[in-house]
Amino acid sequence: MKTKNYFSIWSIAILCCMFSSYQIIAQEVGLQLYSLRNQFKTDVTGSLDLIQSWGITKLEGGGTYGLPMEDFKKEIADRNLEIVSVGASYEDLQKNVDKVIENAKAFGANFVMCAWIAHEGNDFDFAKIKEATEVFNKAGERLKKEGITLAYHAHGYEFRPYENGTLFDYMAKNANHFAFEMDVYWVKHGGEDPLALLNRYPDKFVLLHLKDMEHGVKGNNTGHEDVETNVVLGTGQVDIAGVVKRSKELGFVKYMFIEDECSRVVEQVPQSLKFLGSL
Numbered sequence: 001m002k003t004k005n006y007f008s009i010w011s012i013a014i015l016c017c018m019f020s021s022y023q024i025i026a027q028e029v030g031l032q033l034y035s036l037r038n039q040f041k042t043d044v045t046g047s048l049d050l051i052q053s054w055g056i057t058k059l060e061g062g063g064t065y066g067l068p069m070e071d072f073k074k075e076i077a078d079r080n081l082e083i084v085s086v087g088a089s090y091e092d093l094q095k096n097v098d099k100v101i102e103n104a105k106a107f108g109a110n111f112v113m114c115a116w117i118a119h120e121g122n123d124f125d126f127a128k129i130k131e132a133t134e135v136f137n138k139a140g141e142r143l144k145k146e147g148i149t150l151a152y153h154a155h156g157y158e159f160r161p162y163e164n165g166t167l168f169d170y171m172a173k174n175a176n177h178f179a180f181e182m183d184v185y186w187v188k189h190g191g192e193d194p195l196a197l198l199n200r201y202p203d204k205f206v207l208l209h210l211k212d213m214e215h216g217v218k219g220n221n222t223g224h225e226d227v228e229t230n231v232v233l234g235t236g237q238v239d240i241a242g243v244v245k246r247s248k249e250l251g252f253v254k255y256m257f258i259e260d261e262c263s264r265v266v267e268q269v270p271q272s273l274k275f276l277g278s279l
Contacts, residue, residue: 028248029276030058030084032209032259035269038057045075052079054269060113060207060257062086062103083150084255085111085181085207090118090132091149093139100139101210104148111207111254112143113181115153121136121217122222124157129167133174140178150178151207156190167190172201181207183259184238185230189219195242198250208247208256210272212236227261241279 002051005007035041039047044065053057061083065071076083086109088100093114104112115130117124132152152175158168172180182205184194198205213236214229233240247253258276260268 013067016195021232027208029056029273030255030257031056031269032257033059033063035258035260038263039266044072047252048075048079048081050266051081052270054273057081058255058257059083060085060111060255062088062107069200071221073107083107083109085113085257088112090114090116090135091204093223093244094135097139097142101143101146101208104143105146108238110147111151112150113151113153113180113207114171115183116155116223117158119157124160124167126162126201126278129158129162129171133171136171137174137180144177148164150161151181151182151208152178153186153207154184154190155180156219157221157223159187159190159192160221168197174220175204176274179206179208179261180204182243183209183211184208184240184243185211185213185259186212186223187216188238189217189225190221190223191219195246196237198243198246202250205247206252206254208243208253209230210240210244210256211261211275212240212260212272212275214240228263229263230249230260230265230266230268231276240275242275243279 014057036047046069057080059081086104100112103122117128119128136150136152154168158171159166162170182194182198182203187194188199209276210233212231214231215237217225217229244256258269258272260272262268
């Protein structure tokens with residue numbers, strides 16, 4: 001009888017550990033809503049149901065897909081979802097920070113991310129990175145006073161050579177009032193090693209975009225690529241496992257968002273979640 005009870009208690013303990021592990025994964029890994037942009041166009045509530053069915057609770061977004069703000073927030077809350085990060089344009093951060101703050105607070109988000117620095121064509125140089133650094137520091141200081149962290153999301157053109165490093169190095173070393181969101185796909189596409197960059201600036205990255213790149217794709221410094229080159233996490237040429245492991249060790253990354261922009265997103269996200277759950 002004692003042996004039987006022992007194994008019964010041990011089994012319960014194992015189940016509790018498994019459940020706890022799932023909870024940790026669910027809290028850490030979220031979804032960038034742009035992944036389901038096409039689905040949201042035709043079915044907002046159905047898209048939210050889909051996200052809920054995946055076990056995801058944390059979201060990065062910024063819009064309401066045609067619904068009034070309060071209605072959209074209710075749909076989010078009804079599914080135990082939470083917008084923790086919202087996007088902001090470079091122009092608004094430069095000229096209308098109040099609008100950015102108002103939008104973040106409306107969603108209850110503690111992070112604001114900017115994913116693109118406005119520039120003409122493929123013309124991106126030191127003057128532009130210096131300007132952007134000043135814009136982000138100024139806006140980031142305002143946001144910080146409101147309890148919101150500004151994070152810049154590089155797209156690859158920031159890794160062009162500058163002095164003994166890159167333009168990104170200049171920005172990272174002068175980022176006094178803002179942090180960064182690393183999109184591992186775009187870092188790789190721009191010619192950098194995501195894991196090496198994380199190790200070079202361990203306390204600068206507070207958010208991650210988990211996105212894998214199809215084998216055979218050769219990057220460039222334009223910040224543009226065919227979205228169909230987004231593949232299931234762990235099957236491409238980005239060291240997703242290494243980045244996730246290291247980010248957990250460092251402890252500065254607050255949220256990791258899956259962002260899958262391809263037409264197979266509905267099929268791929270569950271597979272990506274399975275891969276992340278195996279790490």
